[in-house]
Amino acid sequence: MSLDIRDLSKRYGNTPVFSHVNLSVAPGEFVAIVGESGVGKSSLLNCMAALDDWSSGTITHDGVNLGALNETQRAHWRREKLGFVFQAFHVLPHLDVAQNVGLPLLLLKRPDPARVAHMLQAVGLGDLGERLPAQLSGGQLQRVAIARALVHRPSLLLADEPTGNLDPTTAAQVMDVLQQQATQTGAALVLVTHSEAAAARAQRQLRLSATGCR
Template sequence: MNLHIHNLGKRYGNTPVFANVSLTVEPGEFVAIVGESGVGKSTLLNCMAGLDTWDSGTVHLDGTDLGLLDDDARALLRRKHVGFVFQAFHVLGHLDVAQNVALPLLLLNTPDDARVQAMLDAVGLNGMGNRLPQQLSGGQLQRVAIARALVHRPTLLLADEPTGNLDPTTAAKVMDALVSQTRAQGTSLVLVTHSQAATAHADRVLHLRGDGIAVN
């Protein structure tokens, strides 16, 4: 998926978050975004998927202007084409691992147990499909989140500090799984992070500032 952002600006009331943000992410490209705390990195990520609103500029996904879509249309686009991985995992505790991973397929009315199992194998969770989240480590939970985000084969994956809660060794394993699977699927990846180890995998590293974005 081609993601194109042009002169994006965001404010909370009278307080500017960022302005004049322009960037393009090509199909299959891995772009890391870094910046100081509070500069709006997570907000920018949410704008990319139409989860948040903006005050100026445009966001296009494969030529579709998200600003012209209503909430239902944005939700449908995300459901089909976008995956998310967050720092806090957001795994549902009352569902087992396989059921958590299967959720995007169920929302699309395309259940596929074989695809779920293949994703679990791909991220190193073979044999853990029947376990509950409370039986897993932090690194395993993040791999569940990665498998869930990629099982419906999105064209764009957005990841917000996916290794922020993990120790360095586990973080490296999680990043390896994330990068290998996005590369294998040809998925565009936009990663917000403070981790230099994570940015080392990226094709490009961009620095978000209040007045725009620049090559780091």
């Protein structure tokens, strides 16, 4: 299920955020987007996730034009097709680790404790399912976020600076898990990062600038 972006631009009033972005990502492909701070990398990722609107151009996923969907349809698309790994983790503090990971399946009305247990084991947290987020390290929290993003087997996986809050050793471990799990599920992976080490793992690196993505 490929992602196809054509001539995408976003503006706030008369101020461009990014312009004329063209990008295709095939199933199972890993693409890293790099660029200076303030060029709109996170904004571009939010548009790919249909979390934000864009000014012109098209985003198509598996033949579905995301710009033609209303808010309810976009929410259903995200729930079914998308996994998103945030730099700030965004785990729910009142839920334990297993409940956080299983949340996408609950939203899809497909609870699957065995799948949750499998994902926790896959990211090295098999014995920590009953712990609360406050009891985990930053690296462990990011692995929770990765497991949650992949538990429902999304076809598109987006990651926004997933190692930005981590030390180099933990960052490398988190990237190992992210890349391995994306490969196993066949998800198209798009990573936005400032980290040269993380970007170097990708099959392609694209640089976002004020004039587009190349």
